[in-house]
Amino acid sequence: GQNIDQPTEMTATEGAIVQINCTYQTSGFNGLFWYQQHAGEAPTFLSYNVLDGLEEKGRFSSFLSRSKGYSYLLLKELQMKDSASYLCAVRDLFSGGYNKLIFGAGTRLAVHP
Amino acid sequence: EAQVTQNPRYLITVTGKKLTVTCSQNMNHEYMSWYRQDPGLGLRQIYYSMNVEVTDKGDVPEGYKVSRKEKRNFPLILESPSPNQTSLYFCASSLRGQSTDTQYFGPGTRLTVL
Numbered sequence: 001g002q003n004i005d006q007p008t009e010m011t012a013t014e015g016a017i018v019q020i021n022c023t024y025q026t027s028g029f030n031g032l033f034w035y036q037q038h039a040g041e042a043p044t045f046l047s048y049n050v051l052d053g054l055e056e057k058g059r060f061s062s063f064l065s066r067s068k069g070y071s072y073l074l075l076k077e078l079q080m081k082d083s084a085s086y087l088c089a090v091r092d093l094f095s096g097g098y099n100k101l102i103f104g105a106g107t108r109l110a111v112h113p
Numbered sequence: 114e115a116q117v118t119q120n121p122r123y124l125i126t127v128t129g130k131k132l133t134v135t136c137s138q139n140m141n142h143e144y145m146s147w148y149r150q151d152p153g154l155g156l157r158q159i160y161y162s163m164n165v166e167v168t169d170k171g172d173v174p175e176g177y178k179v180s181r182k183e184k185r186n187f188p189l190i191l192e193s194p195s196p197n198q199t200s201l202y203f204c205a206s207s208l209r210g211q212s213t214d215t216q217y218f219g220p221g222t223r224l225t226v227l
Contacts, residue, residue: 042221
């Protein structure tokens, strides 16, 4: 079956570093996305990994290990505005030949002064 | 400005009263999709469309209909809404449904069915 797990909530301090983990099980992995979603707003794209390793984009980095079914999103130099939910989503080669995007429930991050 | 728009943004209705939530994108995207988001469950796909006149069911299609008569629009229709369809709905689009395509989301429609 298909399953994505990520922690429900995390807290961190302004200026610190936080790592949000995501584990997944899919029948046909074809890429992993991280989205940021502020309360009541639309998800916005943060990063995409399809090969093993680290993708760095400013203060945000995303890591993927396909053999372990594992990814993490690393946020450095945390700012108050980083308080949001972070959604892990996996592309799955569906039986019908269409690339399906499966979302985790999201990790709600609270950044404190 | 490249964007996905949805209307209405907020809607309170009663059981059984047909409603339509519109979705439009100006990026000439082929792929469009509807999701609902409920606490603790994440985003779940309702229907998707690979192109004009091509639509298919997602994970939770019961109680919903869609149409794709033109590329830019992908309305979501609730023929007879029920309280369990109270949710936050997002429309999304991407260039095609390919692995590297990023999905762009609309601002969301918060629907309450009494």
